[in-house]
Amino acid sequence: MPNTNFLCIDDQQDKTIDDLLSLLSRSNPSLIVVRNTPVDLAVQIKKISAASKADNFGLLLDLRLDQEATEDHPRVPYRGPTLAQELRTRMAEKKISPFPIVLWSITEKFVKSFDETSQDLFDAVFGKDDQIIDKPGLVAAQMISLVDGYRQIANSKKGKLIGTMLGFKQDDDVGLHESFIEEFRYFVESKAVHEIATYLINNLILPSGLLIDEKLLAARLGIDIDQSGESWTQLLNKMVTSKYSGPFHAGWQRWWWFNVEVWWSGLAAKQPNLRRIGATERVKLLNGKFKLNLKAAAPIEEKYSDKFFCVCVATGKALDPADGFRVAEMNVRAWQDTGYVSAFAALNRIEKNRWRISTVDRDRFDRLKKN
Structure with a gap:
């Protein structure tokens, strides 16, 4: 598997940043992160543009680039969103190739300084003091997945294939909501790669609806993941046709809910509607069908x-x-x-x-x- 190369721009001078980046790289050796200190905006854009010509490139930006300085590196007068905005503009103008931009910051600084109008500039946002420390493997996987997803979108956009871009074997949109198809087709046909990426992440992958995450999937099947152990993994292996395989799928595992419903209905000739039966009966049917030892989830209150x-x-x-x-x-x-x-x-x-x-x-x- 080829390496994924991220350039990190951060003004913090102590070794804390290097320790965090090492944590990410150790959790996934295919993620290579090189750290730079911010410089004059025009020079910075030239450096990033040059670095982005490498294969599998992504950018990791600190929110506040304007706080620390040394004799060798004067304080810059801009922040992460300012740099990201200029890079996105150049991507839209096709002056530079598209690549993902990830934001990271101390949670307290993020809450105080982040303007929500800048949210669409970034493909993901991670907390240095929580997500990076608590789940470095997941963060590294998502960073790599962002780079892979950008490449997948760029390749599919050339043929404007809606279904194929979303991971279907044919360019088919059966089961997708008409409003989503209409909006997504508009983005594919008229927007830049980074705008399509932002649209997919914020409107399809992160919110539940057409796609659902593992926790919601388990809830709708009535299953307690922790108590079910290996039986849960075995069940997921029997649902591969329902799994999302479009852009960013490796970092954010999701399932097409309409396909899960089709899968459930096909388990027996007179399969009951999921909504009409409780968790105990749902789990009993699954255990009987697949010879598993799934455990039913308990209600929050008795x-x-x-x-x-x-x-x-x-x-x-x-x-x-x-x-x-x-x-x-x-x-x-x-x-x-x-x-x-x-x-x-x-x-x-x-x-x-x-x-x-x-x-x-x-x-x-x-x-x-x-x-």
């Missing part, structure tokens, strides 16, 4: 239903939407799922900074609190 179909945004546990409240979300597309917080988490204000109950369910929640 009195809750086990007809799970979502995951509580606060606890991360399987939830029947009837036992939760819709959360307020911005710019939700027609093909994306509504998020829910369980009544238990809402009443106990668990992870309160991560959710806010939608006005649609606010009155119902207020009545629950009174009771």
Whole structure:
């Protein structure tokens, strides 16, 4: 497997940055990261443009490039988003080849300094003091996947093949939401590679809907992943036809939900609808079909239903939407799922900074609190 080459631009002078980069490289030796200190903007762009001509290239930027300086490296008057914006403009103008731009920062600085209007400039954002330290292997895999995904998009864009770009064997869009097809075709036909990448990540891969992640997949099948052990892995191997194989699939494992439903329906002649049966029955059917030892997930509260179909945004546990409240979300597309917080988490204000109950369910929640 060829190496993936990232250039890191960071103004921090102590060895902390080198230690973090070593952590990433040790977790995945095919990821090579070279660190540079920021320089004058015009010079910096020339250096990055030259480096980007190498195969499998990506850029890792610090949010604040304007804080530290030495005699050899004066403080620069720009930040990461400013540099990223200029590079994206040049990509759109085809002055430089497209490549992923990843942002990393100390979480506290990110909260204080990051302007959400700059979000589309970056393909991923990682915290130096949490994600890099806690899950370096996953971060390294996602960085490599971003570079691979850019190449996959660039190759598919030439033929403007919607289905093929998303990993289907033929250029087929059966099962995809019409609104998604319309928007995605517009991006493929008229937008630059980095804009297509941003669209896929923010509107298809990260939000649940057409695609779902492993935790939601397990919840909808009624399964406790940790207690099921190897049986869960064996079940996933039987669902390979439902797995997403389009851009960025190696870093963000996802499954096409409409294909999972087709797979479930085909397990037996009179297979019951998933939504109508609880976790215990779902798991019993799967164990009987495949001779596995899957364990059913338990409700968050004993009195809750086990007809799970979502995951509580606060606890991360399987939830029947009837036992939760819709959360307020911005710019939700027609093909994306509504998020829910369980009544238990809402009443106990668990992870309160991560959710806010939608006005649609606010009155119902207020009545629950009174009771």
